[in-house]
Amino acid sequence: MHRIATLLFALGLGVLLLGLAAQLPLGATPMAIGNEILARAPGEIGAANIVTSVVLAYRGIDTLGELAILFAAATAAGLVLGHAGSRSRNGEAGFILRTGSDLLFPLLLTVGFYIVLHGHLTPGGGFQGGVVLAAAFFASFLARPSHRPGHGVISLIEGLAGAAFIGIGLAALAGGGAFLQPLLDRGMLGELVSAGSLPLLYLAVGLKVGAELAGLLAQLAE
Amino acid sequence: MNALVLPVVLPLLTAFLLQPAGRLSAALARWAGPAVLLVCAGLLVQIALLTGGEPVTAAIGGFAPPVGIVFYADALALLMAIAVPVSALLLWPRAEAGEAGVRQSALMLLLVGSGTGMALSGDLFNLYVFYELLTVASFGLASATGTGRAYVATVRYVLVSGFGSLIALAGIALLYAQTGSLNLAQLADLAPERLANPLGLAAFACLLIGFGVKAELFPVNNWVPDLYACAGKPISALLAGVVSKLAVLVLLRLTVLVFDSPEAREMLMVLGLAGLVTGELAAWRARDLPRLLAYSSIGQLGLLFVALSLPGPAGLAAALAVALHHLLVKPALFMLAERWHGSLDKLAGAGRASPLAAGLFTLFALSLVGVPPLPGFWAKLLVLLELARGAGPFDLTALALVLAVTVVEAHYLFRLVGILYSPGEFRDRHSPRALAVAGLGGAVLVAAMLTLPAVSDALAGLASQAADTAAYRTLTLGGGL
Amino acid sequence: MAWLVLLLVVLMLGAAVLVLLLDNLVAAVAAASVVSLLLSVLFALLAAPDVALTEAAVGAGLSGAVLALGLRRLGLAGIKAEDDHA
Amino acid sequence: MTPLDTLYLASAATLAAMLVLGDWRRAGVLATLMYGVQLALLFTMQRTGSTSFDLSALGFELSWRFDALSWFFAVVTLGTAFFASWYGAGEWLRAYTGRRRLFQSALAANVFAMLLLLGSGDLLTLFVGWEATSWAGFLLMALAGGLARDAALRYLVYAMAGAMALLGALVVLFQAGGSFSYEAARATLAAMAPGPLWALIILFGLGFGAKLALLPLHLWQAAAYSETPAPGSVFLGGVVGRMGLFALALVLVGLIGIPHLQALAVPFTFLTAQDVVAWVAALTVVLPTYTALKQNDARYLLAWHGIGQGGYMLLGLIVGSALGSAGGLLHVINYAATQATLLMVVFGVRHRVGHTDLNRLGGLVARMPLSFLALLLGIISLAGLPPMSGFVSKWMVYSSLIQDGRPFLFLAAIVGTLGTILSVYKLIHNLFLGQLRAEHEQLNEAPLSMLIPMLATATLAFVTGVAPGLVLGWVADAQAAIGLPVIDYTLGGIASPRASLDMLWVVGVMFAGFGVGALLFYGAGGKTHRVHQLDNYAGGHFLDAGMRYHYSDNFYAGLMHLIGGWYRGSFHWLEGAIGSGLSLVAQGAGGWYRAINPAFYLLAASVALIAWVAL
Amino acid sequence: MDMTFAPDPLALLVIGALGLIVVGAAGLAFGRHLFRLVLALGLAEAGANLLLVIAGYRWDAVAPILTGSAPAAMVDPVPQALVLTAIVIGVGVQALAVALLVRVKLAYGTLDLAELKALVERDIRAAAGIGEPDSAQAPATLPGPAGLIGERP
Structure with a gap:
């Protein structure tokens, strides 16, 4: 009976939401602030990827919040899993995995850093690059579970990268402007070194996300 | 009034740095949290006295609203913002040893930072x-x-x-x-x-x-x-x-x-x-x-x-x-x-x-x-x-x-x-x-x-x-x- | 373009329902990754490359890895999941 | 510093003194003296006066002022407090095992709260005083712990239900009238449509009825008042219940007014609001009195009578004629003195014997003659026989019922009085008459410190019985204060053209009759000589000490069997039904939080929510 | 379906998004096994993210990336920034949930919600020191009609 009732409710919810969604102005959204950002972003921020300018400049504190959430999730997972049945897995993984991960490791690192550093030009950025970096460390950990990446090193990178992100923001505040105000000159649109402090911010984000997720995955995989 | 952001950002900064600080000295990690909260509470009280209850705004990143994010602090928001660090100080969890203690303090700091942010953000x-x-x-x-x-x-x-x-x-x-x-x-x-x-x-x-x-x-x-x-x-x-x-x-x-x-x-x-x-x-x-x-x-x-x-x-x-x-x-x-x-x-x-x-x-x-x-x-x-x-x-x-x-x-x-x-x-x-x-x-x-x-x-x-x-x-x- | 979207949406919803109905939890995690993958393709079609990349990397990759590791840690991986079928 | 300020300061000082010195051996005496001072202050100030300070909070004013009605009830309150405290000052306090400081300060808090209630200048202050009195009462009742704590908790539920009904009425009245003051309330009530007016009357009735223990809300009073320590029980029994009457008088009579009640008809019937209240009062007179008959503990018997007499006072008041309302108000003083006397005697017996179970006592007259005398005077007044004061007020209410042409109410009152006479006889018979039990041979009289207040209140009842005029002056002023027709009175009683009573004559003739009888008897050489209890002849053979011939067990068994049938706890069933219904709903409410899979209910709730939004 | 009637892609996408949310919600309500609930939660969040991106889509507009070519009409960049954050939040919460599941499995050995609820209730009562949990018996409610106190029944 329980299942039928649930299905009924699910269908009911679906129909209702569809009824409501029919009134959505699809495709012609009143971009109250969208248009203004599209107009001002290239000039004011100088980043080719306008989403990045929104993520790091216009809505910078959202991204800071986002970093803090990931940090909180990793810390909480650490707190929860702290000493749960951590039996260290010794021995080596299979030959294919070991050589594969050795080959992949440098490749993943370069792709990861590429994505992070080109955040303001092409799609992608700190988060996506960070995940790729984490995958790199995780692959090497899978291959050789015994020497897992140093826990201290990870938390150090994590802490410093986060502090760097806030440091850049505070620097703007100290310099008379507002918190997280874009600094440095905007340079040529489309160049690697452009859009002022945005690449630095995304680098900090990338390192932090990478370290955090690597730690998290290592902890989970114990 | 850009200092309005500090009570939100400082706890986050301390939380990030708590882990590495824990390496240096356990005492620092233990007392850094409450100390920063005191500073934040002081800051908020100072802002409240400065503005004398009149609402004041702080545009994040220097972008005027509605494009950017704005912090709006009227008397009610400041009251709730002050209540967060104060009650966190009063209700600080019993300090546990080692790693778990540091992590708990970091989470408390995040909680206070986000709480203050929720009170002020517009x-x-x-x-x-x-x-x-x-x-x-x-x-x-x-x-x-x-x-x-x-x-x-x-x-x-x-x-x-x-x-x-x-x-x-x-x-x-x-x-x-x-x-x-x-x-x-x-x-x-x-x-x-x-x-x-x-x-x-x-x-x-x-x-x-x-x-x-x-x-x-x-x-x-x-x-x-x-x-x-x-x-x-x-x-x-x-x-x-x-x-x-x-x-x-x-x-x-x-x-x-x-x-x-x-x-x-x-x-x-x-x-x-x-x-x-x-x-x-x-x-x-x-x-x-x-x-x-x-x-x-x-x-x-x-x-x-x-x-x-x-x-x-x-x-x-x-x-x-x-x-x-x-x-x-x-x-x-x-x-x-x-x-x-x-x-x-x-x-x-x-x-x-x-x-x-x-x-x-x-x-x-x-x-x-x-x-x-x-x-x-x-x-x-x-x-x-x-x-x-x-x-x-x-x-x-x-x-x-x-x-x-x-x-x-x-x-x-x-x-x-x-x-x-x-x-x-x-x-x-x-x-x-x-x-x-x-x-x-x-x-x-x-x-x-x-x-x-x-x-x-x-x-x-x-x-x-x-x-x-x-x-x-x-x-x-x-x-x- | 419209037919492609129709195909992707139907596939995605099918995979989503599969996530709930599959007995074997590993297969369910796989189905979740498929949903995430199809979703990132949809995002690409919606002219949101950033989001597509994130969904692919984080949704399919990371969440799949986390769930799979979780399963291994819970000891539910591989064996026929016992009475979880409500 | 107006006189009222000094009164409140004195009362607050008493509370403070008791809080500080509560444990002191002589604290009881100090308390009695301070109540005496307050009584004196009350007598020196004139009937009306207001305090110099008033609190203002959230834009509302809390102001206090006295008028003749509050002055009248204040006299009764402080008088009862004085005698109760005196009663508990001597021997009783030495034997009291509980926490003295808490008891003394609870009593002082009760008195202070009631003075605050009586002096309230507007509806909000009335509510504040009302809550203060409820909570002070709860503290006093819950002192003895165990059974008393449960009874007090039950009282609290009724008191809170009443208070909340009152708060609801106040708030609705405030919105309609714009302010809490009595004048604004009087204006809005006058201009209010029947529908909301009925709602307000019911709410006020529930609110004040809870403390006056009107019929549906009366189950808590007997247990709560009886389990309180002796002086507390005397004070509660004597006057606290009457606070409900004061508030009803203030609101139903003062603000709404009897003519308006008479005009307000119950739809589809020919009853008016006044009839409804009168019948509730009449039923409150009859039913609790017959429950009193069944009691096996003297304290409970008297407590049940408290409920009955409360209904009696309301009946007199609501009739609205000069004679009836004067009778109702006079009965407040008369019954306070009577109930105080009876309770003091009963607690005196309890002090000596250790219990007051009517089935295991008897023949105490030999050992406690003075207590017997006080009880005798008390039950005469309770039953409403001359020369005691109870007769005067009952006579006034009866004649007003007849004059106003309300035969059925009169009949109900008579049935009530019949029940009273039966139960008081049971009281005096089971306690003092009959065969003295072996274990009570060496019993001695109640201690002097308890005996004197007992006899004092008895003589007070006798004096106000012989010369009611002394007190009728206060009653007349009180009537004027709430807009009732004023009674014209003489020292001896009533001098109205349609019904007149002169107690001086009545008592004079009575004593003259006794005098003539005594002369004849002694004149003709008759002598009285003591007859030993066992010098008797029953059932064909002589009695000896070992035999028990006096059975006080389950007195009125036949009558109980007769009326037991239909009255079998109908209100208990009502209270039980509400209680179990509530716990059923609570079981359902709790279930929401024990749900195995909360998300299922989440889904249902969100569907309902969005459906409601869409429609 | 005749070929001329091309289904409006956006409406399909909305159906897809709402479908995901509904399937996720049904999974949450339907599931007995905690792990499956976490999966369902992930699905529902994906649906919400899709809904948010659709909210920013404009017809025949291109991605908000400035390529050297002529500036064509662009899609609204703000929702995309929001979804970026939302996706990562979803995974963060999911990782934490999995960590908690590991601890629950260690503590109770089962992940079935019904069993867990009973076990937790037993533990809470044991910790609080409440007697045998006969939940049917109401605690000391309004003192019921235990006969008139002091009156012989």
Whole structure:
């Protein structure tokens, strides 16, 4: 009976939401602030990827919040899993995995850093690059579970990268402007070194996300 | 007034650096947290004195709203912002050794930073992000006790919060599809013509459920009893006290600024009444103290939502009175629960063993029930007066229910007071800090009672300022830095 | 373009329902990754490359890894999940 | 510093003194003296006066002022408090095992709260005083713990229900009238439509009826008042219940007014609001009195009578004629003195014997003659026979019922009085008459410190019986204060053209009759000589000490069997039904939080919510 | 379906988004096994994210990336920034949930919600020291009609 009732409710919810969604102005959204950002972003921020300018400049504190959430999730997972049945897995993984991960490791690192550093030009950025970096460390950990990446090193990178992100923001505040105000000159649109402090911010984000997720995955995989 | 951002950013910075700092010296990691909170509280008080209660804004990143995110600090926001670090300092979890202790302090700092952010921020999605940060931090802290039941309770809490946050996200999507903006002031401008239709109300319903999880709103509050019974009492006090008020503050901003329609108020009242009745009746049946307090907290917040549904500055004053009263009483009660172990009938003789604690409990019980000279009565009187003013069918049923529920509340509270003072051998857990917090709560309550005229004028000022949407819009959009 | 979207949406919803109905939890995690992957393709079609990349990397990759590791840690991986079928 | 200020200061000083010196051996005496001072202050100030300070909070004013009605009730309150405290000052306090400081301060708090209630200048202050009195009463009742604590908790539920009904009425009235003051309330009530007016009357009736223990709300009073320590029980029994009457007089008679009640008809019937209240009062006179008959503990018997007499006072008041309302108000003083005397005697017996179980006592007249005398005077007044004061007020109420042409109410009152006479006889018979039990042979009289107040209140009842005029002056002023027709009285009684009573004559003739009888008897050489209890002849053989011939067990068994049938706890069933219904709903409410899979209900709730939003 | 009637892609997407949310919600309500609930939660969040991106889509507009070519009409960049955050939040919460599940499995050995609820209730009562939990028996409610106190029944 329980299942039928649930299905009924699910269908009911679906129909209702569809009824409501029919009134959505699809495709012609009143971009109250969208248009203004599209107009001002290239000039004011100088980043080719306008989403990045929104993520790091216009809505910078959202991204800071986002970093803090990931940090909180990793810390909480650490707190929860702290000493749960951590039996260290010794021995080596299979030959294919070991050589594969050795080959992949440098490749993943370069792709990861590429994505992070080109955040303001092409799609992608700190988060996506960070995940790729984490995958790199995780692959090497899978291959050789015994020497897992140093826990201290990870938390150090994590802490410093986060502090760097806030440091850049505070620097703007100290310099008379507002918190997280874009600094440095905007340079040529489309160049690697452009859009002022945005690449630095995304680098900090990338390192932090990478370290955090690597730690998290290592902890989970114990 | 760009310094407004510091009380939000400094705790986050310290949290990030706590782990590496822990490497250097354990003492630094242990005392860095409380020290930063003191600094933040000082900063906020200084800002409050500087602005003298006049609202002030801070555009993040230098981008004037509505494009950028803006922090709006009027007297109410500053009051709640100050309450967060202060109560976190008072309710700092017992320091654990080593790694777990550092992580717990980091989570507490994140909780305070996000709490202050929620109080000050003027952007809807920014509020959502801080709300999520608050939630994730509370997941970690709630499961810190390490017992099996705490983990299960936290998992259920994670699921309900997850459900709430995805509904809130859907709400934000609906809202954005209709108005194209996230800044509360601009939403207030666009609301009359864009959000008046059922879809606008659906967006409000989604946001209500989303932010209602932490505000213990009716459909999404069944995680409350188990979590407060299993999590540490300080964290339960923090969650039930200041954190739930922050969520209510966000909803207050939404109802006052953006969704000012009668249907929205009706929805708030119905859900509030449902929470009030189920909470108090469940408390009447509870047989252990933490869950009794949890149910009573649901009931009190139900009353707060009923108060929130009352239109106009007078309704807002009533809501603020109930909110501040609950913010004062509930953490103190939870700290008393830390001194006494769970079951009710094991508390016999507590009156003789710890007379001060039992006396304080009686004082709080009297104020919760609303016995005249105490502030609890004036808060309830304001709510009842506003309900009577409405005189609609909903209002009168609400009036009758609030009064009827008070009788049930009086019965189970004073059944417990009777047990406290009945003869029996009893030894309570020695926790001086619990008594200190409860004593402080009691002292402030009595002080509020004695200086009632001054408190009531301040409250009226607070409410009228918060209800003044025109000032909010002109100041925020007018680019007043 | 419309037919492609129809195909992707139907596939995605099918995978989503599969997540709930499959007995074997590992298969369910795989189905969740498929949903995430199809979703990132949809995002690409919606002219949101950033989001597509994130969804692919985080949704399919990371969440899949986390869930799979979780399963291994819970000891539910591989064996026929016992009475979880409500 | 107006006289009223000094009165409140004195009362507050008493409370403070008791809080500080409560444990002191002589605290009882100090308390009695301070109540005496307050009584003196009350007598020196004139009937009306207001305090110089008033509190303002959240834009509302809390002001206190006295008028003749509150002055009248204040006299009764302080008088009862004085005698109760005196009663508990001597021997009783030495034997009291509970926490003395808490008891003394509870009593002082009760008196202070009641003075605050009586002096309330507007509806909000009335509510504040009302809550203060409820909570002070709860504290006093819950002192003895155990059974008393449960009874007190039950009282608290009724008191809170009443208070909340009252708060609801106040709030609705405030919104209609714009302010809490009596004048604004009087204006809005006058201009109110029948519908909301009925709602208000019911709410006020419930609110004040809870403390006056009107019929549906009377189950708590007997247990709560009887389990309180002796002086507390005397004070509660004597006057606290009458606070409900004061408030009803203030609101129903003062604000709404009897003519307006008469005009307000119950739809589809020819009953008016006045009839409804009168019948509730009449039923409250009859039913509790017959429950009193069944009691096996003297304290409960008297407590049940308290409820009955409360109904009696309301009946007199609500009739609204000069004679009836004067009778109702006079009965407040008369019954306070009577109930105080009876309770003091009963607690005296309890002090000596240790219990007051009517089935295990008897023949105490031999050992406690003075207590017997006080009880005798008390029950004569309770039954309403001359020369005691009870007769005067009952006579006034009866004649007003007849004059106003309300035969059925008169009949109910008579049935009530019949029940009273039966139960008081049971009281005096089971306690003092009949065969003295072996274990009570060496019993001695109640201690002097308890005996004197007992006899004092008895003589007070006798004096106000012989010369009611002394007290009728206060009653007349009280009537004027709430807009009732004023009674014209003489020292001996009533001098109205349609019904006149002169107690001086009545008592004079009575004593003359006794005198003539005594002369004849002694004149004709009759001598009285003591007859030993066992010098008797029953059932064909002589009695000896070992035999028990006096059975006081289950007195009135036949009558109980007769009326037991239909009255079998109908109100208990009502209270039980509400209690179990509430716990059923609570079970459902709790279930929401014990749900195995909360998300299922979440889904249902969200569907309902969005459906409601869409429609 | 005749070929001329091309289904409006956006409406399909909305159906897809709402479908995901509904399937996720049904999974949450339907599931007995905690792990499956976490999966369902992930699905529902994906649906909400899709809804948010759709809210920012404009007809025949291109991605908000400035390529050297002529500036065509662009899609609204703000929702995309929001979804970026939302996705990462979803995974963060999911990782924490999995960590908690590991601890629950260690503590109770089962992940079935019904069993867990009973076990937790037993533990809470044991910790509080409440006697045998006969939940049917109401605690000391309004003192019921235990006969008139003091009166012989």
